[in-house]
Amino acid sequence: MRQLFAIILFIALLIISTVFALNNNQPIVVDYLFGESELALSTLIFWVALIGLLLGILAMTVALLKLRVQLKRCKNRLSKAEQELKNLRTAPVKDTV
Numbered sequence: 371m372r373q374l375f376a377i378i379l380f381i382a383l384l385i386i387s388t389v390f391a392l393n394n395n396q397p398i399v400v401d402y403l404f405g406e407s408e409l410a411l412s413t414l415i416f417w418v419a420l421i422g423l424l425l426g427i428l429a430m431t432v433a434l435l436k437l438r439v440q441l442k443r444c445k446n447r448l449s450k451a452e453q454e455l456k457n458l459r460t461a462p463v464k465d466t467v
Contacts (some may be wrong), residue, residue: 391416 391412399408 393408394412394415395410397408398414399406400410400414
């Protein structure tokens with residue numbers, strides 16, 4: 371059921387993007403730092419969206435790596451604390467009166 375929904379969603383997005391591209395094929399001049407070029411509006415929007423997607427994935431990857439490092443440190447601290455607790459439970463009790 372989930373795969374069917376994903377396929378239907380993909381096909382719907384493909385149709386919508388195709389209609390969008392066909393309706394927005396006006397050429398525009400893109401002036402960037404070292405030159406300029408003429409592109410269709412839909413092509414420019416596609417490339418800008420793709421670059422944004424890639425930058426978003428890069429930012430999420432950096433955040434994910436930081437969280438993984440933090441998780442590993444916390445697991446190590448927990449392991450040490452559990453070992454210390456185990457040692458304290460098995461240590462003989464000294465009775466001082």
